[in-house]
Amino acid sequence: MSLCEVCWAAEAEHECGMCRRRVCREHFKADAGICSICFENLCEVCGQRLAVDSCVVCGKLVCRRCSEDLQPGIRVCRECLSDIHDRVKRDASLRYLERMIEGSRGPPGRRQKYFK
Numbered sequence: 001m002s003l004c005e006v007c008w009a010a011e012a013e014h015e016c017g018m019c020r021r022r023v024c025r026e027h028f029k030a031d032a033g034i035c036s037i038c039f040e041n042l043c044e045v046c047g048q049r050l051a052v053d054s055c056v057v058c059g060k061l062v063c064r065r066c067s068e069d070l071q072p073g074i075r076v077c078r079e080c081l082s083d084i085h086d087r088v089k090r091d092a093s094l095r096y097l098e099r100m101i102e103g104s105r106g107p108p109g110r111r112q113k114y115f116k
């Protein structure tokens with residue numbers, strides 16, 4: 001018998017499909033096939049991969065694929081990036097992000113990255 005790697009109290013009955021932790025029934029999200037730790041850290045955009053950070057605009061947990069690192073520690077999800085101009089109009093405090101994005105458009109080939 002092995003113990004749940006989340007609570008270390010109950011017997012592990014399932015294996016997380018993401019991190020491979022062995023977990024008890026209570027710490028296994030059967031619908032998603034993953035443990036509660038992974039479940040709480042899932043990207044809120046795609047719901048498929050583990051989040052690496054949260055979007056500085058909307059606060060959603062996002063994975064690497066669903067977000068862009070504008071600068072170290074400044075991560076913005078694709079949803080916010082795609083309508084950043086509207087968001088800046090509503091909230092002027094986000095203007096620095098717009099500037100960062102403009103700045104990162106410098107080298108040719110990256111121009112289309114943030115704006116479709």
Ligand SMILES: [Zn+2]
Nearest residue numbers: 004007024027
């Ligand atoms: Zn447990």
Ligand SMILES: [Zn+2]
Nearest residue numbers: 016019035038
């Ligand atoms: Zn897991």
Ligand SMILES: [Zn+2]
Nearest residue numbers: 043046063066
């Ligand atoms: Zn994602």
Ligand SMILES: [Zn+2]
Nearest residue numbers: 055058077080
């Ligand atoms: Zn966002």
